[in-house]
Amino acid sequence: MNPRIAVLALQGAFREHMLVFAALGAECFEIRQRADLDRPFDALVLPGGESTVQGKLLRELGLFDPLRQRLRRGMPVLATCAGTILLAERIASDSVSHFATLPITVERNAYGRQLSSFHAESAFAGMTGVPMPFIRAPRITACAEGVEVLAEVDKFPVAVRYGRQLALTFHPEITADRRIHAYFLREVMR
Numbered sequence: 001m002n003p004r005i006a007v008l009a010l011q012g013a014f015r016e017h018m019l020v021f022a023a024l025g026a027e028c029f030e031i032r033q034r035a036d037l038d039r040p041f042d043a044l045v046l047p048g049g050e051s052t053v054q055g056k057l058l059r060e061l062g063l064f065d066p067l068r069q070r071l072r073r074g075m076p077v078l079a080t081c082a083g084t085i086l087l088a089e090r091i092a093s094d095s096v097s098h099f100a101t102l103p104i105t106v107e108r109n110a111y112g113r114q115l116s117s118f119h120a121e122s123a124f125a126g127m128t129g130v131p132m133p134f135i136r137a138p139r140i141t142a143c144a145e146g147v148e149v150l151a152e153v154d155k156f157p158v159a160v161r162y163g164r165q166l167a168l169t170f171h172p173e174i175t176a177d178r179r180i181h182a183y184f185l186r187e188v189m190r
């Protein structure tokens with residue numbers, strides 16, 4: 001059976017993830033309200049956007065607790081950018097965290113206001129030349145033991161894996177390169 005992927009669709013770049021996963025043969029649907037969680041799914045996508053807005057909406061819509069419970073129980077998740085901030089155990093200079101299931105520290109908007117968006121290419125889990133667009137990206141400043149760094153740019157981790165949680169600080173879904181999504185289906189979800 002095709003994998004069923006639920007994509008958090010409150011705000012931000014969620015459609016792009018759905019297009020990539022659909023092209024790879026997965027079945028995708030949007031999570032916008034609590035009733036959407038009644039449908040069965042095998043993995044979750046937390047898209048980029050604005051983590052403060054997403055965190056607020058998740059709580060207001062009653063999605064926060066049920067999703068956190070699934071993440072704690074090991075639901076595979078692909079998080080990009082704001083999604084990575086939602087997963088992080090600690091957000092530098094912020095007393096509030098969100099799901100906090102991924103033992104990393106992130107610093108929001110860490111690349112400054114002027115040069116906040118840029119493009120890089122780097123290796124990812126043994127694949128070379130993976131395009132990596134950064135958009136007001138957070139920086140991963142600390143990782144606990146057991147967190148595997150899959151990609152680095154300028155000596156900082158930009159892709160980490162912790163069990164079935166794959167978290168990126170860049171946006172592969174807006175490129176034509178589907179290798180990271182394929183890796184998620186093949187390696188993280190299996």
Ligand code: GLN
Nearest residue numbers: 048049050051081082136
């Ligand atoms: N700067 C955003 C935040 O702090 C993240 C940006 C993104 O998702 N591209 O939530």
